[in-house]
Amino acid sequence: MISCRAPGKLFIAGEYAVVEPGHLAVLTAVDRYATATVADAAAGVAGEFGTAIGAPVGVHEASAAVTGAVAGVAVTLRSDLDGGVTLDCGRDGERLVPLTPDAVVPAAFAYVFAAASVIDRLLTERGIPSRPYEVDIVADLGDADGRKYGLGSSAAVTVATIAALGQFHELELTAMQRYRLAMLATIAVNPRASGGDVAVSTWGGWLAYGSPDRAAVAEIAAADGIDAAVHAPWPGLSVRPLPTPTGLALQVGWTGNPASTPALVAGLGTATRTPGDRATFNARSNDCVQRLLTAIEADDSAAVGSEIDRARELLLDLDQTSGLGIMTPRLHALCAAGIAVGAAAKPSGAGGGDCGIALVDRTRTAAIAELTGRWIAAGIQPLPLRTHPFEGETA
Template identity: 35%
Template sequence: MISASAPGKLYIAGEYAVVEPGHPAILVAVDQFITVSLERTTDMGTIQSTQYGNLPVTWKRENDRLVLDKRENPFHYILAAIEVTESYVKSFGKELSFYHLSVDSELDSSNGRKYGLGSSAAVTVATVKGVLRFYGLQNESNETIFKLAALAHLSVKSNGSCGDVAASVFGGWLAFTTFDRKWVLQQQQDLSVREVIELEWPHLSFKQLTPPAEMRLLIGWTGSPASTSHLVDEVTSKRTQDALAYDEFLAASSACVQEMIRGFEQGDIKKIQEEIRHSRVLLKKMSQTTGVVIETPALTHLCKLAEDFNGAAKSSGAGGGDCGIVIFDRKDGVLSLITAWEEQGITNLPLHVYVKNN
């Protein structure tokens, strides 16, 4: 039995702008995981996930291509990750095999509601890592794992930045800029997966950050899941109505995130808090420009209560529900805020930053 895990993530700043190549965001990996397990079989394979009931989806091969026995299936990211990774594996002269693949997730609530912790990214990364290990490729770099998972997301037509993928791969606090997806898709037309992986992707960057020792992250969940892909689609379709405002948002977001990165480098919690508040203002302004609801009334309430207890707060990720994040200096106000949240139906998610032991 081979197994591999990948953590969930939260966006700290730079949402929406990060979908444009070269525009930075800051993310953090959290200590809740998706685990993928593979067990060798002979004539057919299966995929099974506790998230989608216990009935496995079975698959076979036709000329080394993985083929499902059902047309409708909930496993698009897993399948894409297997296909991309096995294409990479074959370039090393490995013979493809069959296996049972099972998925166990900690990233959703007990009743299956999503917390917004990036389960699609985590399951993709865990699958890539699991398949690599299954075929004996144990020592691939973080960047290779990221690129394989990113190619899987592109094949599913994901419209995100793959920042959540990066957080799941690298762990900890991460500054990230996405790649030029048109360029990558163009390379795929002429090159193998391995050749594309080995290229330097324009604008792609990763920078791990060290938080100030006294900084504390608190996460509140509003109880209303949101669809990231739907919200990004909405913003994408409406930004053309005011291209100047969108360009101003991109520039302001980049400046805000760069200042926040400096706050990390200088160990300056107040600077980080200041830019958290600045990022919230920028997102609210873009929301007004596009008409897309990012900060719901519940998220506004979450942030107001946090500010009452000296925390700097904003929505996390695409917004529209899901989580808000709060940055505190030491533990001032944390317990009082958690109590206030509970009284208002906001759940404190007792998560911690997950740092990989490299």
Template identity: 35%
Template sequence: MITEKAPGKLYIAGEYAVVENGFPAVLVALNQFVSCTIEASTNGVGQIISHQYQNNAVQWHRQGDQMVVDKRDNPFSYILSAIQVTEEYARTLNKQLAVYDLHIDSELDSASGKKYGLGSSAAVTVATVKALCRFYNLPVDNDKIFKLAAIAHFSVQGNGSLGDVAASVYGGWIAYHSFDRQWLAEQRKFLDLTTLLSLPWPNLKIESLSAPANLALVIGWTGKPASTSQLVDKISLFKAREQDKYHQFLNASRECIQRMVEGFHEGNLNTIKQEIRYNRSLLQQLGERSGVQIETPVLKQLCQIAEKFGGAAKTSGAGGGDCGIVAIDGHADLNAMIEEWTKQHIEHLPLSVHFINNIHRYTINLK
């Protein structure tokens, strides 16, 4: 039996701009996880089981090297894509494919099924890829795991930056520059996975960041889930209509993230807070110009309360609901801030940053 896990994530800044090739964002991995356990089947029939979808267990069998799934409609599209991509890689290495049971368990949603927007689709993809790589004893490092999971996730979602996948693979605080997904789609048609994984991917850069010692990250949930894909699609319409204004937003966002990353390098909480506030204003302006409600009234309230206590706050991710984040000095009266949130029906999520292998600083240039 093999078990692997992958953490959830939140965006700190750079949302929407990061979906464009080479544009940066800052993300953080959190100490809530999706776990994937694999065990060889003894009867030639495998199962995919999730504790969150107990009524939707999927049975499958092999037909040659192909996985044949018995139920067409199932909630496991990211898992199935991760299996397909990882087993494709295994075949290029002449591995004998097996039949197995795969169990998924997620901490990223609440026990009652509330979705917090912590990147569960990315985490389940990463956890499945990691578990299968161990199951088949495939030669991988974090770079290859990221690329396998990015291919699997992108083939299902079709948009997005894959920054959430990077956070789930590398952990901690990261600065992420998105790669050219059109290039990836073209190369997939011609190259085997072993070659594709060994190539540099255009514009891709992932850098680990060390946070200042006095930075406390506080997370609030609005009680309203949001669909990232739908919101990104709506912003794409604005991009098509208002190209000049959209490019102004992109350039301002890039400069903001560059200054914020310098703040991390210098251990300067004030710089980080200043750029979080500026990034919030950029997203508010983008929402107003595009007609997309990125900052909902509850998210605005979350931010206003945080500012009263000296915190810099903004939406996290696509907005429209889900979470807000606060960067604040750890010596501030955090309990009083959280009490005010609670009065406004904003739920504090008591999460902390998750580091992988205790590596706090590294730079991976995959371009």
């Protein structure tokens, strides 16, 4: 039995611009996790966990009728997300397929199945037999009611699954190879995903990230295979660890309203902005992130705060001109509370709900306490998060 965990994330700056290849963002990993546990399983035997997805009787026959010859259960995926559910998978030739009546992957398993499929294709390309296995996914990236905080649960689940399956099949993957495999799985589900959350879930710590050209990467995988895509150059990709600022305390508040990052990012493409407007936003965001990187590496707390405020203003302008709904009333309140106590504050991620951040001089304990009180009064839940440290090499 092998278990691997991956941390959640917070965007510090660079949201929306980083969706475009080569554009930059700063993120940090936090100490909330998704854990994937892989165990050997006899073919055709599934464990017990939660509620099975698909009809309990005739599911294998129905799948076989849709996809051809499916030889029993090869893989069982189980998750404690969405109340605890199970998905059995079989093989149609060399292809992993869900054993559901319509042979469609349920949304609850989109990223786990994509990760398993990417590893499966890699094994086939390398001539490595795939053993039957079971995967259990657990996560603490939401509240007790199952509502997600917006800490990148999909990315953490994908990264943890890739890492665990890589160890199970003795693939000896480097951190960069794990990132690339997790990214290939991610863009199979969401082609617009920047991958910043995937990167920080892979490496941890504070990270400077430039997004790759996902369309080019997907074309390589489709034409030449997963192994080729893992080793080919990825245009636009850059990953660099950053020091954790020593003079600032990172405070995180949750609005209580989960948001859909893919929907908000997709909305950017149809918002009433001209290409020139978007290019201007991207350029200004990149300039802000570049200055932020300089400030972080110099451990200049005042300059870090100034760029966080600038990043917030850029998001406000984007919201006003595009109508995306980035800034909800509670995110406005979260930022206003931060400004009132002398902190730098902004939404973290795509907005529309989820989390916001405030960076406060860590010696100003009274200001931190006042910020917490203001957030609670505004219906914002402070989250006691710490940075998950950087691990591994980026080369």
